[in-house]
Amino acid sequence: MIDIALSFINKYISNELSVRLGSTIDVNIDSINKDASSDNLLITLINIEEEKNYKNQDHYRKDNPDDSGYKTVNPEIKLNLCVLFSAQKNDYTEALKQISCVITIFQGKNVFEKEDFPADITNLDTLIVELYSLTFEQNNSLWQTLGSKMVPAVLYKIKLLSMQDNRVLDETGEVRGIGLNILRKS
Numbered sequence: 001m002i003d004i005a006l007s008f009i010n011k012y013i014s015n016e017l018s019v020r021l022g023s024t025i026d027v028n029i030d031s032i033n034k035d036a037s038s039d040n041l042l043i044t045l046i047n048i049e050e051e052k053n054y055k056n057q058d059h060y061r062k063d064n065p066d067d068s069g070y071k072t073v074n075p076e077i078k079l080n081l082c083v084l085f086s087a088q089k090n091d092y093t094e095a096l097k098q099i100s101c102v103i104t105i106f107q108g109k110n111v112f113e114k115e116d117f118p119a120d121i122t123n124l125d126t127l128i129v130e131l132y133s134l135t136f137e138q139n140n141s142l143w144q145t146l147g148s149k150m151v152p153a154v155l156y157k158i159k160l161l162s163m164q165d166n167r168v169l170d171e172t173g174e175v176r177g178i179g180l181n182i183l184r185k186s
Helices: 002-021 092-108 136-146
Strands: 027-029 040-050 077-088 111-113 126-131 153-163
Touching: 002 027, 002 040, 002 077, 002 092, 002 126, 077 092, 092 126, 092 153
Parallel strands: 027 040
Antiparallel strands: 040 077, 077 153, 111 126, 126 153
């Protein structure tokens, strides 16, 4: 699911940058290169966090709306992805232009709903892209942790990625049909 969301963002940003800058921009989902010698725009997943404000505690789901029975499932989890867009360019001015363009793109459209996704993406409902500002100390720590020299970059929080396992639980809370006795003591 995370890969699908980031691939969608990658394609969206690639298309928008090409239209706005008039040339094909190489946008990749990848980790930061330590030597920053590549000449592209990178999308890097920095952190995953649970969105507690929308926590759904409903343990019952109706698989068929016409069916009167309910199945027991664990509630879905909503995630926020902290994603870094970094322009690792040989031309610093070009890097600044690309990062500025990314900011402008998400300022113009920061909410993606079902109708925005291609028909083959059926498991995404909504993605909300919000600018996430770091203090100087946090920014310094981020680049030290990444082990790379600092390049023009912007951090976004992509909110409300829903994940749900479709397996049904039995009355004891065990997944039906799978013998998971890992946590039980003999």
